[in-house]
Amino acid sequence: xxxxxxxxxxxxETERLIKEKGCQKTTLKDIMxxxxxxxxxxxHYVESKNELFAQLMSRGLRSANExxxxxAGDKERPELDSPLRQTLDTFHFDEEDVSKEIFxxxxxxxxxxxxxxxxxxxxxxxxxxxxxxxxFGKEHGVxxxxxxxxxxxxxxxxxxxxxxxxxxVSKEPVAMKQEELFHYMKRLLAP
Numbered sequence: 001x002x003x004x005x006x007x008x009x010x011x012x013e014t015e016r017l018i019k020e021k022g023c024q025k026t027t028l029k030d031i032m033x034x035x036x037x038x039x040x041x042x043x044h045y046v047e048s049k050n051e052l053f054a055q056l057m058s059r060g061l062r063s064a065n066e067x068x069x070x071x072a073g074d075k076e077r078p079e080l081d082s083p084l085r086q087t088l089d090t091f092h093f094d095e096e097d098v099s100k101e102i103f104x105x106x107x108x109x110x111x112x113x114x115x116x117x118x119x120x121x122x123x124x125x126x127x128x129x130x131x132x133x134x135x136f137g138k139e140h141g142v143x144x145x146x147x148x149x150x151x152x153x154x155x156x157x158x159x160x161x162x163x164x165x166x167x168x169v170s171k172e173p174v175a176m177k178q179e180e181l182f183h184y185m186k187r188l189l190a191p
Contacts, residue, residue: 007045010035011052014026018053018102019098027049031049048114051118053102053105054119057099060099071083071086080190088181089178090160091163130153131150135149
């Protein structure tokens with residue numbers, strides 16, 4: 001099996017295990033059994049289970065980025081609605097998306113310096129990606145020039161982190177519906 005295929009299998013099978021067992025109960029042994037890789041084979045790609053989990057979050061970020069640009073490019077005339085809805089969809093809790101569960105799991109491990117570094121890297125990537133989205137919208141005239149990309153990116157991250165925590169501690173639905181959040185953000189970003 002080629003290195004890229006092995007890497008994708010490692011990510012895919014780890015994701016499946018997290019969906020089945022959760023982060024806490026997914027062990028390196030489980031991953032080895034599921035993938036057919038040895039511990040050394042896994043450590044060829046990552047240094048720890050936590051790093052493997054962080055790589056799954058990174059893959060989720062890349063996927064969100066692809067969906068954003070697909071939504072932004074869907075129309076002949078640039079508009080804000082589709083990309084903004086795509087962005088807000090990342091805040092919505094989805095049982096199939098293990099990124100949010102991994103994020104909460106890694107937060108619980110944040111006192112480990114290596115995990116803290118992984119979380120910081122993820123945060124910086126998410127922040128830069130969000131900033132690029134804002135700048136893209138400004139360049140195409142669908143986001144106002146008055147919008148501070150740094151501040152709005154921080155707001156997006158605060159909302160996303162808050163939604164993760166909210167869903168972790170509450171079984172109640174969020175009072176602010178996604179459509180209301182969409183209209184609020186649209187007014188904030190409008191030219």
